[in-house]
Amino acid sequence: MSLLALSDITIRYSRLTAVRNVSFSMDEGEILFITGPNGAGKSSLLRAIAGVTPVAGGRIDLAGHEITGQAPENIARLGFSMVPEGRDVFGSLTTEENLLVGTGMHARERGWRSRAADELEAVYATFPMLKERRHGQAGLLSGGQQQMLVIGRALMTNPRLVAIDEPSLGLAPNINDQVYERLIALRAQRQLTLLIVEQSSARAMMVGGRMILMRGGQIVLDGDARTLGNGEAIQAAYFGYEDH
């Protein structure tokens, strides 16, 4: 059974249809890139899975539960962790407080405090820079540091699926390389299932895995990132042949 399944999802913002009848599913351990030009509906799709944007039609299943129309806090409890576009660091909180916000959802379980402490140490081991700045205000971190912080924050809830919306946005290329290095290392370490939205398909081709290309609210291509990337189909799909 797949970990995440979307069937026939449509998302509308008043009269504008952002996503039209999109279906796909993801297995545990998979890495999936959703790419496509601006306005393709990639972010809307992620926000719909997270439960912050309502869907106009279709059904979403996560880990064997239907989550269509559920509250974001309940979807998070099923193991979905989101790193939104623009990062959304809690700037007035300290770095460590940012990391701890998400651990409260397990507060009903026994031994959650010690597990949260272990998670915190694990995140600090991956991102030592966060430990150095643990008591500093998170809003004062640099863009790259904030990106590491929100990835760490997403991991603190011990998720089964991590979705990241445009991690490259606003980062210098070398910082972006570092972010991806850590992500790939983390994925190997924890058998994470990753759903990453990126505007360019270059990163997906570099990292490998599966890639879905969206355009105008629909899926145009779905397949192995490296095979797709070398074909001419992607050029055509990206720029849209039907417009000519």
Place this chain on the structure above:
Amino acid sequence: MLQILFDALSLGSLYALGALGIALIFGVMRLVNFAHGDVIAFCVFALLWPSTDAMAIVFAGQLPWYLLVPFVLLCGAGLSVLCEIVVFRRFRQANPATMMIASFALGFVIRYFLLMLFSSRPKSISLLPELSQPVEILGARLPLLQLITIVATMVILIGLTLFLRQTRFGLEMRAAAENFSMARMLGVRANRVIMGAFALSGALAAAIALIFGAQTGTLDIQMGASIMLMAFIATVIGGLGSLGGAVLAGFLLGAASVIMQVMLPIDARPFRDAFVYGAVILVLLFRPQGLIAARGTKERV
């Protein structure tokens, strides 16, 4: 001199507590709760037995202080949470202007409910009379009540700060105040945080009710509105949503009022409030975002 300082501090305490009650709710749901003043009035009248007679029939007001204080605090928190569940929960997706108008309406409902039970005549009550005895500090004679007001406000402020900084719930509230939907995506329960904010805000309203009732000795169903106006102005000057700013601005407003009362020429004193509001306009001209801008309300770049 000392007398002026204490007057300023005790008046500022009232404004600061009121501003804090408004800022707490604004922080988590971007609602300017104009019903806050009527929650204050409700808490005062909770001390009386409902009657339209001119003579107040004191009911809960006769309790010893260690029962009276928790009773009133519970009344405030309870009413405030009830308002959330019955009214504001339905408006959560609405825009801030709609919510604000709903809060006006709710305030009128509470006020006319009190009017129905107690009539519009002000009632006099002697609440905790032992507190009006004067005490002598550094050569100044001050009412004990004023001292208690200041001390109680400090205790509340320190307690609230510790609560927000040290507890799990406080952490979730601060996160939610800054970015509500991100906090929810991290599993923070929206209903719990919002109800917590309303409960705290209601308890703060009750604290004001107690202090105000003991200070003035008269109960009037309009009484919440005057404090509410000042408290609202304090939250705006402080930077909407910023708790520290609200407290600071509350004390500044209190100080400004007391200082103008003393310094203005006798003929101008009846217009004191006009001068205070003038100062408010000046502050907002130079710092339209408030003294301490709250992060969550800043525009994102």
